[in-house]
Amino acid sequence: xxxxxxxxxxxxxSLKNRIHAYLLMHGLVEGTPFTKTYVDKLxxxxxxxxxxxxxxxxxxxxxxxxxxxxxxxxxxxxxxARLLMTIPGVGYYSALLIASEIGEIEPFPDSQHLCSYAxxxxxxxxxxxxxxxxxxxxxxxxxxxxS
Numbered sequence: 001x002x003x004x005x006x007x008x009x010x011x012x013x014s015l016k017n018r019i020h021a022y023l024l025m026h027g028l029v030e031g032t033p034f035t036k037t038y039v040d041k042l043x044x045x046x047x048x049x050x051x052x053x054x055x056x057x058x059x060x061x062x063x064x065x066x067x068x069x070x071x072x073x074x075x076x077x078x079x080x081a082r083l084l085m086t087i088p089g090v091g092y093y094s095a096l097l098i099a100s101e102i103g104e105i106e107p108f109p110d111s112q113h114l115c116s117y118a119x120x121x122x123x124x125x126x127x128x129x130x131x132x133x134x135x136x137x138x139x140x141x142x143x144x145x146x147s
Contacts, residue, residue, distance in 0.1 A: 001074060002097040005067035012060040015053050022049060071096055080105070 016034055019042070023029045029041045042050060075081045075092040080102075084095035101118075108114040115121050123134040 001067065001071055002093065002100055005064060005071060005093070006097075008060055008064050008067060012057055012064065015057050015060070019050055019053050068093070 020033045023042075028045055028047075029038060031038050031041070042054060072092055075085070075096045078096060078099055080099040081092070081095040084090050084098055085092060090098075102114070105114060108117065112121070125132045125134070
């Protein structure tokens, strides 16, 4: 469910980028993309490509809203997600995403193993008795690692 929503948002962003690039190439609309003023200006442009993309974006917005509502309902039934939501900055979407990607935490002996599984631990390299720590490994799910 959360992956489905993430894919819908990714598709919508791609369409918005196409509209913005098209408008820039033709000098049709200036300003900050997809603000209320920008969208109002888009409605005034009579271009079949822009109107087609806008129609698809409107449909995607509806699907994203429905998926968000389902996720909001689902999170109430997930014990781990509710627990994750007690962390400042973790909302219902992120909590359910993390809970669904990690699954059961019992197989992990400690938090370090869980973080390693998720790709959130720094990379390490040892040479000549010196240990180097780099960026996080990002080896976990692409939906929550490094997002």
